[in-house]
Amino acid sequence: MGIRERLTEIRASLPDGVELVAVSKFHPAEVVREAYDAGQRMFGESRVQELTAKQPLLPSDIEWHFIGTLQTNKVRHIAPFISLIHSVDSLKLLREINLQAARCGRRIDVLLEVHIAEEATKYGFSVEEIRAIFAYSVLDAFPNVRVRGLMGMATFTDDVTQVRREFASLKQLYDTFSDRHLDILSMGMSDDYPLAIAEGSTMVRIGTRIFGNRT
Numbered sequence: 001m002g003i004r005e006r007l008t009e010i011r012a013s014l015p016d017g018v019e020l021v022a023v024s025k026f027h028p029a030e031v032v033r034e035a036y037d038a039g040q041r042m043f044g045e046s047r048v049q050e051l052t053a054k055q056p057l058l059p060s061d062i063e064w065h066f067i068g069t070l071q072t073n074k075v076r077h078i079a080p081f082i083s084l085i086h087s088v089d090s091l092k093l094l095r096e097i098n099l100q101a102a103r104c105g106r107r108i109d110v111l112l113e114v115h116i117a118e119e120a121t122k123y124g125f126s127v128e129e130i131r132a133i134f135a136y137s138v139l140d141a142f143p144n145v146r147v148r149g150l151m152g153m154a155t156f157t158d159d160v161t162q163v164r165r166e167f168a169s170l171k172q173l174y175d176t177f178s179d180r181h182l183d184i185l186s187m188g189m190s191d192d193y194p195l196a197i198a199e200g201s202t203m204v205r206i207g208t209r210i211f212g213n214r215t
């Protein structure tokens with residue numbers, strides 16, 4: 001099965017209201033182009049250098065999403081064109097995105113990454129930090145950033161019950177901010193997206209299942 005067929009199959013399996021970010025990291029521009037020609041417009045990348053190399057080679061109506069760890073000193077490279085940053089995990093980063101967005105005369109959409117995995121290795125704000133950010137109107141200090149929602153990654157495990165529990169906890173947190181007009185809950189990757197959707201995901205980030213293994 002080729003990229004087109006895999007995309008079609010995945011898209012057909014997504015309920016209405018769930019968007020697909022095709023994670024193209026480590027795959028060259030020609031491969032992204034194949035997915036583009038099959039109708040895909042949202043792509044996710046996790047390294048700034050790779051993204052800024054690929055972006056000029058591809059059509060300008062692509063919506064580029066940044067999904068990886070973002071260093072503050074690299075924000076300026078993607079600020080002019082990035083559509084959504086999923087992986088905001090500190091106020092320092094939020095401040096820098098706000099600054100660079102202002103310099104570009106734009107408002108940048110972001111998601112706050114929440115640490116939901118029971119394992120200790122994943123990045124993100126704690127649930128308590130997220131609550132504090134909303135409770136104390138911390139976001140008012142960043143007028144050039146628009147927080148659209150939350151992002152989380154479950155533990156890498158075969159334990160379906162645990163993965164479900166972690167996604168459910170993020171959904172529950174997301175729902176407590178229903179008065180904040182959030183509209184994106186980014187959760188679910190190649191191996192766990194059906195579980196994420198069952199627990200309320202509105203945006204899945206899928207790489208391997210579309211493009212095959214990364215080398």
Ligand SMILES: *Cc1c(COP(=O)(O)O)cnc(C)c1O
Pocket residue numbers: 023025046067068153188189190191205206207208209
């Ligand atoms: C690489 C990556 C993905 C996609 O992973 P697959 O297992 O290949 O679908 C999704 N989200 C983030 C944050 C990633 O870094």
